[in-house]
Amino acid sequence: MGKTRIWLTLLVFGVVTVLSGCSACEEVKLKAYEKTFFVMDTVVSVQIYTDSEAKANLVLDRVDARMEELEGILSAHLPDSDVAKLDGLGGIEPVPVNSATLAVIGTALDYAQRTGGAFDITLAPVLRLYNFSPGNERRPSQTQLKEALSLVDWQRVELNPEAGTVYLTEAGMNIDLGGVAKGYIIDRCLDILRENGIEFGLTNAGGDIGLLAGKPDGSPWRVGLKNPETPSANFAIIEVSQGAIATSGDYERFFIEGGKRYHHIIDPRTGMPADKVRSVTILAGNAQVADLLSTAVFVMGPEQGLAFVEGLQDVEAVIWDREGRVHWSSGLVRVPGSGSVDYYFRRP
């Protein structure tokens, strides 16, 4: 056999290897399946990658059932929820609650302490005064605010995991899990995906996103961050391959009265909308922490908020302050990015 033949044989071998490699890729190619749910006043989209439609349907049905169950336990708007049960029993007696409620409140109280009360689930009496439902919003009077603020204190929530109860120690106290329950539900959704052998998938609840991994092709997800001044546009893109990302922005729910804008992220210490920043995005190991920290850092403001985030493991932040300046934590690197945004971030 001459040199040419050897060369040809090698070439044939190479081409066959490349082609068979590609067909092997095709064989294990996963297909995306998506289902949309309406949970906690939010559109929740669950996207999974698997090779079987039957499996996808089975898994998504399990997710559906679990989300409905958790909403029934954690939503303030459903009459049989634990949050509704606690309403009116402040200062009277401890209330037996579901283990999910214990877990959510446990984490919320932990971070209330760590954030010095910047995140506080007992803000409910103040939030009720504002009533952030479209068309029904109102600005409370100073007297009303003062009275409601006297009931805001996370240290007056007594959690008893052994007895499975929660006790609000003052009459008139209420809790609102709006800033934390959505993240918890996202995390439990991802648990179901993992338990069912799904390797690639995500849950997106109105921009609060929990990920199982990067994309099936190995690349990270590129998540767009809304520009608070024109929320239909993005000001930044962050590459994310794990954990969760959540954003709190003052453009989400607000009303205007007397020429002033009142948005729904209230400082538990003043009862007024927090006004140091316009948007906070948090990357964290799970969605529950990302969800509540986006609110807490929003209330803390850029300097204190960033310093706090720098002290946490595996947590990053991007903050748009009220002057339109963008701040980000040291674990993110700004890289030249493609396309339409000014800021493109990735973790090194």
Added chain:
Amino acid sequence: MKRGDIIIVLVLLAIGLAGIYSYFFASGDSQGTIVIQVDGVVTKTYPLYQEGRDEFLDIQGVNGITRVHLQDGRVCVVESACPDKICVETGWISNSARPIACLPNRVIVKIIDSKDGDIDLR
């Protein structure tokens, strides 16, 4: 190299290049699909791109009608049976990064498989 060998080489190269092309590019030829869901169920789908299209659709939601405007490469909600009109304020969408959702009427309009956005999620 004999003439036959050259032909074999060319054929193999052609097969190789075609394989590489189909692997990297052919799977990405989808131009996007507009999907309309009511209460979690897909009720209608349309190709994202259709030259000269300019039509309105009335979608029956759980509380009433959501009126959708379809054009070539984009879609928006122009009216909906809801109090807050967040769906209408969302405006036009042209890629999969952002859906239009009318929560009260349980109508979702979204685009899947579009290749023109530089983000995946929002």
